Amino acid sequence: MSLQDNEKEMEKDKENKNTNEILADALADKSSRRSFIKNLSIGAAAASATLVTGCVPGADAAVSGEMRLRWQEFFKKNYRLMTEEEKEQTVSRLERLAALKDGLELQIGSEPPLPKVLYGYAFNITRCEGFMECVTACIKENNLDRKTHTQYIRIFEMEPGQLDPSTGDGKYFHEVPVENKFYMGTQCFHCENAPCTKACPTKATWREPDGIVVVDYDWCIGCRYCQAACPYFGRRFNWGKAEIPKEEITTKQHYLGNRLRPMGKMEKCTFCIQRTRKGRLPACVEACPTGSRVFGNLLDPDSEIRYVLKHKKVFRMKEELGTEPKFWYFID
Amino acid sequence: MSAHTNRNVRTFIIDVFRWNLRGGIGFQLFRLLLLGCMAMGIYAYSFQARFGLSVTGMNDIISWGFYISNFTFLVGVAAAAVMLILPAYVFHDPNFHRVVIIGEGVAVGALVMCLSFIVVDLGGPLQAWHLIPGIGIFNFPSSILAWDVLVLNGYLLLNALVPAYILYSHYMGRKANEKLYRPFVFLSIFWAFSIHMVTAFLYQGLPARPFWNNPLLGPRFLASAFAAGPALIALILAVIHNFTSYKIDRSVFNKLRLIIVISAIINLLMLFSEIFKEFYFPTHHSSAAVYLFFGMDGHDSLVPWIWTSVCVNLAATLVLAFNPGKNNPKVLLPACVFLFVAIWMEKGIGLIVPGLIPSPLGEIVDYLPTWVELTVTLGIFALGITVVSWLIRAALIIEERYEH
C-alpha cells in the first residue's frame, strides 16, 4: 500500500470520529513525529560528535545537549500562544537546563488559571505595624535578587493625615510601630485596566484570565516601557544577573511566576502565581503577623475579600487614573 | 553626457565604497578617529553584554537614561530633514533641491543612531526578533512603542530609498523620474511629522508620568526638532561648503536661519507656557518640574544642567533672531552650535530623566551616566557621523558629475 493510500484510509477513519478525537489524534500524531525527529537529531549529534572527537562522547555530549536545549528555548513562542504540550516541553527543558547548568532540582509548573476565579487583595492600613515580614517572605518565595535587594513590596511609614506614599518614608529602619504613624504597603496592584500591558510592544506581559498580570520572562525584550507606564512602581528590572544563594532558592516554581529570571528582563509581583493557582495564599499574606493582608477570590460572594469590599471603607491608590487596581486599602 | 553603458547596480555600490575609501590625509585621519570611537563603543558595550544594564547608571526608578535621551533627541534631528524636503519639493526652490540630498543623508544617519540607541538600551537585544511581525508578536496598535518602531523603520526606508533611486539615476546619467518618486517624497513629509509625534506620544501617553503626560509635548517636540535639526544641517552645509568643491547657495543658509528662528521661538514660547503651568500653582504633578529646575530634598544634579540649557537656548535664539552680524557666518554658525547643544541638553536628559523622578511612590534618586553609557553613546555618534559622511560623500560626487 502506498503512502497516499494509507493517508486516505486514515482520513476515512477520521471522518467517523468526532472532532475531539480527531484533535487528540492529531496531537498524538504530531508529538510522536516530533519525538522521532528529536531522537534522530540526538542520534545525529552523538554520531557527529563521535566522528569529530574520535572517541565516545562524554562531556561533549552534555555540552551539545545543553546547546540544543538552549537553541530550542531561544526559538520558542510566547507562552500565551503555546499549546499545553508545548508548555510542558518548555517547562521540562527549563528544568533540565537548570539541572545541567547549576545542578538545581526545580519543579517548574505551568498550572492554568482556575475557572471562576478573579484574585483580589486588600490591605488594612489600620492594622499594619511595619514589621516587613511580608517583604522578606516575598524575597525568599519569589527568588528575588539578593545583590541589588530587589523588593516587590514596599512599606511606607506614613504621617497621619496623609494617604499618598510619596509623603511617607519608605526607608525606615527603627523599632516599629512608632506612635502616631501608620504603615502602607505597595506592590503591583494587578490593574484590571493595566497601562503596563497596553504599553508592551511585544505582548510579553498580559493579564491572565484570573486577573494576574504576568510577564513572560523569555519573551520580554527588556525595553522597560512597561516600567515607565506603571503608575505604582510595580515593576522591577533585572539590571544584572540575579544572585541567590543556591540553598535559598525556592524550587517549587511556575513558568510565569518565581522561576529564575534571565538578565535583562522585567519582573513583578505575580500574586505568587505558583501558590495561588494551587489554592494557597501568597507568601506575603501567609507571613503577615498582623493579618493586615487579605487575599481571595473576588467572584466568590462569601470570600474574605468580598466581605472587606462590602463592609469596610476602602480606597485604591490613584483611582483617578482609571487603572482599576485589584488592590484595596481599607480602614478598620 | 555620454551613455554609461558599463554602469550598473554593482558598479554603483563598488564606486560608493571606492570613493569613500579614498580621500586626503585629513579625511583619512577623520575616518580613523571615527573608527576608533566606534571600537571604544563596542568595547564598552561588551561590558554591558556581559554584566547587563547594571553597568549603566540606570535603576528601577530611573529606568531610562542617556540612551533613550539621545534617541529622543535624534528622532527630532531625523524629522528635521523635512525642512529641506519641503521647500525643495513643495515650493520648488532650486537651491534647496541641491541640498535636499544632504538633509536626507543626515536623516538616515540620525535614524541609524536612533535604532542603535534603542538596541543598546534593550535588556535582551537577542530577543529583538520578537518585535518582527510574523515570527514575533507586534502589539499593534495598542503599544505606542510598536508604532514608533514602525514609523522609524518606515522613515528610514523612505529616506534611504528615494535618494538612492535619485542618485542611482544620476549615476547612470539620466534624470530621475519625478512622477515615480514624488508620492514617496510627500509621504516622507507626513512621515517626518509622524515619527516625531509618535515619539512624543510614547511619553505623552503615560498617565503614570505627569511630567510627560502633557498635550504640549508633541508640538514642542516638533518645534524643538525643527530648530535643532536645521541648525545641525546648516552646520553640515557650512562644512561641505568650506571643505568640498560643492558650493551651497547663500540663500539656503538665510532660509534655514528663518526656519530655525521661527521654530526656536515657538519652542521657547511653549517652554515658558509649561514653566508657567508648573510653577504658578504647583500641584503634586509638578514635582518633576520642581526637581528639574530647583532640585528636591537635596537632589539637584539636573539644576545647573537645565538652567545652562535654558540660558544658552535663549541667547542663541536671540542671536539668530536679531541677526547682529547681518548674516555673518562667524556669528550665525556658533549660534547654531549653541542652539543645537542647548536643545540636546533640554530635550535629552532634561526631558527623559525628570519624567521618571520622583518615582510614582515619591522617591528621588539622582542619575549620572556611567563611563559605559558615555562611551557607547560616543561610539554610536561615531557610527552616525560615519554613515552621514559616507552617504554625503557619495551623493556629492554623483551630483557633481551629473551636473557637469
Add this chain to the structure above:
Amino acid sequence: MNFGENKREGNKRTTMKTLMNGMARWLWGSFLLIPALLLVCVGTGAASEKKPFLDTIKSVDAPFDSRSVQQVQPVPQPTVVAKEEYQGGQFRVLARKEQIERHKCSNCHGEKEVKGKNAFTLTHGNVVVQHGREGSELACIDCHHPQDRDALEDKKGRKIDFDHSYQLCGQCHFRQKRDWLGGAHGKRVSYWAGERIIFNCTTCHDPHAPRFAKRFPATYSVPLN
C-alpha cells in the same frame, strides 16, 4: 564665506510667505497623519466607558465552590469546627488547647486550693497581664473560669472552651470579632481556597498581652543609588 549679505527686502518677504504657506500645509499634514492614532485612542477610550469594575464584581453572587480547587491539602495544625458561622456557613478555627503548655489546668487546679512554695511564680510567673486599660489591667478570673480552670468564662457566666476563645474576646472586642468572622480581621491558614480554616484570636495575640511588641522590622529598603 559670507552668505546672504545682499539680501533684498522682497526676497525676505517671499521667504516669509513661503514659510507661512508651508506652516499651514504642515498643519494639514499633521491632521492627515494622526487620524489612525486618534481612532485607536477613541476606540480604547470608548471601551473604558463600560460599567465600573466594582459593580461587575459585586454583581457576581453565585456561590463559588472553593472546595473545587483540587490541590488544597489538609493543614497540619489541629483545627476545630467553629461554633459560629460566617457568610459562607460553617468554618474551622485553629485549636488552642494543644498549644497551651500546661494544659490541662485541672492537673493542678482541682477541687482543692493549690498550695506550695512559690507555686504561682514558678508556674505562671511569666504571665504579665497587659490587657485592659493601663493601671486597671484585667484580673485572671475576668476571663478564666473561677471554678473549672479547664475553661474560660464570659461575663454572662457561660463556660467557654479554650478552643473557642473568640466567644470570650468578642464580648468586648465585638467589632474585631465581627470583622474576624467576616474576614477583615485575622487570616486564613495557608489556603485561600478549600474549607475555610482561620486563625483563632489567640493564634496571633497573647491573651495576657494582646498588643504586638515593638521590634525592628525584618528588613529594610535600600536607596537605589
